[in-house]
Amino acid sequence: MRKFPRNFSKSISPFFSEKWLFGRNTPCFLPFYHVVSDEKLPHILNYPYRNVAQFKKELDFILKYFTPVSLNDLKNGKCSERKAFHLSFDDGLRECSEIVAPILLQWGIPATFFVNTAFVDNRELFHKYKASFILSRLRKKPDEKAETFLARYGLTTENILKAEISQVEILNEAATLLDIDFAEFLSRQKPYLTSEQIKSLADNGFSIGAHSHNHPEFWQISEAAQIEEVKVSMAHLEKLVKPGVKAFSFPFTDDGVPAMVLETIKNEQICDITFGTAGVKNDTFDFHFQRYPVEQPGNFIQNLKGEFIYFELRKWMGKATVKH
Structure with a gap:
């Protein structure tokens, strides 16, 4: 997400009321998280996840201005009839079942959980989480041998x-080199949802979507490989x-996903609906959000208001639609 224009939008957000800003004609609001936890998670340093109190506070704020809708409502265009939002979570982490789902059921909020099919049942660990775990260990106990090895490949505790x-x-x-056993961590910590937990979420009315098979950077792989990632993960999901x-959220971003890939997904009916992460924007494809x-x-409120101001500025410039 581009920093300067969004930072400018955040800086002027105090001059705009929430009621006016969120009441304007904007796309369906689609906020997404990864995990909610009161525990310190050594494998997640790559984004500032929320604790339970923060999550509930943010949900309460969103509910003041938006009405929750289901994934099916979004697919069928019903969210355009009111100020709607649909909540989703990426990466298929177990806290989605143990912490998030009970809160959403209690509050009556539908949501979609996007899972990486290679990670279900804790079979593999996302490479960003491996990096986070290594960084957690190095911050706790620096290791010259491991740091020298990483530096050989341009990796440091900074990057x-x-x-x-x-x-x-x-x-x-x-x-x-650091005596970290990822297989042991997966077995002990069980960071990901199990097949049974995913089925339980579906039985409780939540939508389940795919988030690719093993979370690659799509902009680095070929168009054929991108399509294969979508097909493989959707096939695993449908068996489960x-x-x-049939929903798919592109890992990291849809920037670098060409129109041909989206057209193939639609024409071959691989998915009914797909998602990027560009923020509050329209899209040239009517099934891609x-x-x-x-x-x-x-600050959550300042960030959110800034995002909607950014949309208004882009709309004024004729640039509020993502083009592929």
Whole structure:
């Protein structure tokens, strides 16, 4: 997400009332999170996740100005009839079942949980979470040998969280040097949803979507590989829960996903609905929607108001629609 224009929008947000700003003609509001936890999670340093109290406070604010709608409502265009929002969560972390879902059920809020099918049942660990775990260990106890090894590949404690899937073997080797056993961590911590938890979420009325198979950076892989990632993850998902709405959220961002890929997804009916992460924006494809990443540094309300101001500025400039 571009920083300067959004930072400017945030800086002028106190001059705009929430009622006026959120009451204007904007796309359906699609906030998304990853995890909610009161615990310190050593494998998640790559975004500022919320604790339970913060999450409830943010939900309460959203509910003042927006009406929750289901994924099916969004697919069928019903959200355009009112100031609506649809909530979603990425990466398929177990806290979605243990912490998030009970809150949403109590509050009557529908949501979609997007899972990486390679990680279900704690079979593998996301490369960004591997990097986070390594950084957590190095912050706690610096290790010259491991840090020298990482530096050989341009990775330091300052930038390791930017490590990409192509560098996963480097992360694995660094973990070995630090006596980190990712398989043991997966078995003990169980950071991901199990198949049974996913089925339970679906039985409780939540939507389940795919978030790719193993969370690659799509802008680094070919168009054919992008389509294959979508197909494979959707096929795994359909075997698991047979979703009523076939939904896919692009990992990291849809920037770098060409129109041809989206057209193929639609023409081959691989998905009914897809999502990017460009914030509050329109999109050239009527089945492809842009979501707003809530887990950002800074004040939640100021960030949110700034995002809607940014949309108004882009609309005034004729640039409020993502083009592929």
